Amino acid sequence: MNLSNLTPASGSVKTRKRIGRGSGSGLGGTSTRGHKGQKSRSGYSRKIGFEGGQMPIQRRLPKFGFKNINRVEYKAINLETLQVIADSKNLTKIGLQDLREAGYISKTALVKVLGKGKLTSKLEVEANAFSKSAEDAIVAAGGNAVKI
Numbered sequence: 001m002n003l004s005n006l007t008p009a010s011g012s013v014k015t016r017k018r019i020g021r022g023s024g025s026g027l028g029g030t031s032t033r034g035h036k037g038q039k040s041r042s043g044y045s046r047k048i049g050f051e052g053g054q055m056p057i058q059r060r061l062p063k064f065g066f067k068n069i070n071r072v073e074y075k076a077i078n079l080e081t082l083q084v085i086a087d088s089k090n091l092t093k094i095g096l097q098d099l100r101e102a103g104y105i106s107k108t109a110l111v112k113v114l115g116k117g118k119l120t121s122k123l124e125v126e127a128n129a130f131s132k133s134a135e136d137a138i139v140a141a142g143g144n145a146v147k148i
Contacts, residue, residue: 074129075109079137080117082125095126096148119143 020031033040049056082094085102099105113125115133122142130138135145 072110074112075105076114077104077111077127078114078116079119079134082113082123083117083119083121086121086123092122093124093126113138113145 017027017032018025019027022028030040038044049058051057077099081104085091085094085098085104089098089102091098096105096111099111100107105111110128112129112131113127113134114131115137119137119141123138124144124146125138126146126148128148130145130147138145
């Protein structure tokens, strides 16, 4: 074996179609584009959302709603989740870093603690926001709710 007799595996290389090189090739004439029409012309590219001249859907449907640019999006964490983390890691203080390590929030997420579930251990919880019921439950268990 040497460089002069290396060939690709049989069937792995296909010959390209030589389109528009005369009728004898079988691919002359319309060059596989069909007859007439916009798509048969050179330089044709369809615009995004084009529906053949029909009024496109983004123009048929009315505008509605708005985006509140001042909205603050919180990741909700329930008391039962805090209890699970406290039990598994034997913690008395839970902060955002503990929630990140447990995989409940992303690096940039803001956290709001909600009151679903029961809290049995005395915890100091750090979060960006608390619901009234969650704050009451944390204090009732002998803990402390700290807003960051």
